[in-house]
Amino acid sequence: MINMANSYGAIGREDEALKLRQATFALQKAKLGPAHRDTLVSMSNLALSYSLVGELTQALNLQEECVHLSKANLGTHHPTTLLNMLNLASIYKKAGRYAEALKLLEETLALQKEELGTDHPDLIMPMQFLSLIYGALGRYRDKLEVGERSLALCKAKLGRDHVLTIWTMQDLADSYYLLGRHAEALKLRQETLALRKAKVGPDDPDTLLTMASMALDLIAVHRDAEALGLIQEVIAKWGKLKTSDRGTLLSGAVYHAIAATARSGADQSTSSGQRASAEADSAIALLRQAVAAGYRDWGYIKGERAFDGLRDREDFKKVVSDLERPQEKAKP
Numbered sequence: 001m002i003n004m005a006n007s008y009g010a011i012g013r014e015d016e017a018l019k020l021r022q023a024t025f026a027l028q029k030a031k032l033g034p035a036h037r038d039t040l041v042s043m044s045n046l047a048l049s050y051s052l053v054g055e056l057t058q059a060l061n062l063q064e065e066c067v068h069l070s071k072a073n074l075g076t077h078h079p080t081t082l083l084n085m086l087n088l089a090s091i092y093k094k095a096g097r098y099a100e101a102l103k104l105l106e107e108t109l110a111l112q113k114e115e116l117g118t119d120h121p122d123l124i125m126p127m128q129f130l131s132l133i134y135g136a137l138g139r140y141r142d143k144l145e146v147g148e149r150s151l152a153l154c155k156a157k158l159g160r161d162h163v164l165t166i167w168t169m170q171d172l173a174d175s176y177y178l179l180g181r182h183a184e185a186l187k188l189r190q191e192t193l194a195l196r197k198a199k200v201g202p203d204d205p206d207t208l209l210t211m212a213s214m215a216l217d218l219i220a221v222h223r224d225a226e227a228l229g230l231i232q233e234v235i236a237k238w239g240k241l242k243t244s245d246r247g248t249l250l251s252g253a254v255y256h257a258i259a260a261t262a263r264s265g266a267d268q269s270t271s272s273g274q275r276a277s278a279e280a281d282s283a284i285a286l287l288r289q290a291v292a293a294g295y296r297d298w299g300y301i302k303g304e305r306a307f308d309g310l311r312d313r314e315d316f317k318k319v320v321s322d323l324e325r326p327q328e329k330a331k332p
Contacts, residue, residue, distance in 0.1 A: 014294060018049040035073040037080050040066055044084045051091045054296040060095065063088045077115050082108055086126060093133060096299050096324075102133045121157040124150055124164055131171055135178065136303060144175040166195050170210060173217070177305070182220040189214045205241065208234050209251065215258050216305060224265030231259045249290035254306045256283035261309040283307075284315050291323060298323035 025042040032039050043066040050059035067088050070081040085108045092101035109126050116122055127150040134143035151172055154165035169192040176185035193214060196207045211234045218227035235255050241248055260279035263272055287301070301307060301320055310316040 014049060014052045018046075018053055021046040021049045035069055037074060040070050040074070040080060040084065043069075044087050047091065048087055051094050052296070053294060056091065056095045056296075059091050060088075063091050077111055082112055082115075085111075086129065089129065089133075093136065093299065094297055098133055098136045098299075102130075102137065105130050105133060119153060119156070121153070124153055124158070124168070127153070128164075128168060128171060131175070135174070136299060140175060140178045144172070144179060147172040147175050161195055161199055163199065166192060166199060169195070170213065173213065177213075177217060177220065182217060186214065186217040186221060189217050203237050203240075205238075205248070205251065208238055208255075212251075212255055212258055212306070215262060219258075219262055219265060222265075224262050228259065228262035228266045231255060231262055235259060244293075246290045246293035246295040249286050249293055250295055253283045253286035253290060254304065256280070256286060257306045257310055261306075264309070280310055280313070283310060284313070284319070287316075287319055291319060296323065 021042065025039070025046045028036070028039045028042050044063060047059045047063035047066060050056070050062065063084070067081070067084050070078065070084045074081050085104055089101045089104040089108065092098070092104065105126060109123065109130065112120070112123055112126065127146055131143050131147045131150065134140070134146065147168065151165070151168045154162065154168050158165050169188060173185045173188040173192060176182070176188065189210065193207070193210045196204070196210050200206055211230055215227040215231040215234070218224070218230065235252075238248075238252055238255055256279045260276045260283060263276040263279060266272070298320060301323065307316065
């Protein structure tokens, strides 16, 4: 059941994954007891499933209990306890409770450093997560500092072309962008894109995301025509993807939003303005489809810079407010 639930989750069928994880947790709790490590792992997986289908109150209640039981029965330094703490931080982030996510992440990292030292590769993912939280809180200099430390650790322990190294480079380029260091962001993004293409190919969804980020970098340095050509290439490749899950739909919304911004900057003519408006309409339509398919992370939508050109539109505001209302119930 565990493998099948993971398979359902991997292809976006979270409702089916949730049912299997509910059954798995109930079975293990009855057979092994509530404090067994395997039960706690199933409990955490179930909480994450609840968060992915938008049941954040249920997810938080379950994961908070899971962390409490893990600390009491496995100890604060046990790898399963530390993983469960990270999972709780991720649910806090999804609920918009960034201060609590940050506090828990900092606690978890301190415990991991006590156990593993300061240069262990298991620190990389928590540090990357910490960078995301700093970004959500607007602490861009802190985000940059932890990103630089994380990248140095990635290169030293994993190598320049490891997937986590490439992801960290992408995030560090975002930090440069957010601090207004656009030329540095563009240079690092070009390096990241070359590594992505070599690692996963020119048409992989991760490559397309890096290309889209580069289009934003180009817009920031007033190279709008180049940005438009690049994002049009991304949209053409995105249109050939065979999936229509919420993640793919959300990516499409991001790409069309960037195209609207690039087109507005590249050509001030009336006809171009009309095409830019059509791109924005497509972005909103795809965003609605992503939400209908189960997308629930309103914090990402509120913070994603690609949507900056849409924020004054009433239809965009409605999408965000409709997402935000159920999440408010998960706040203390």
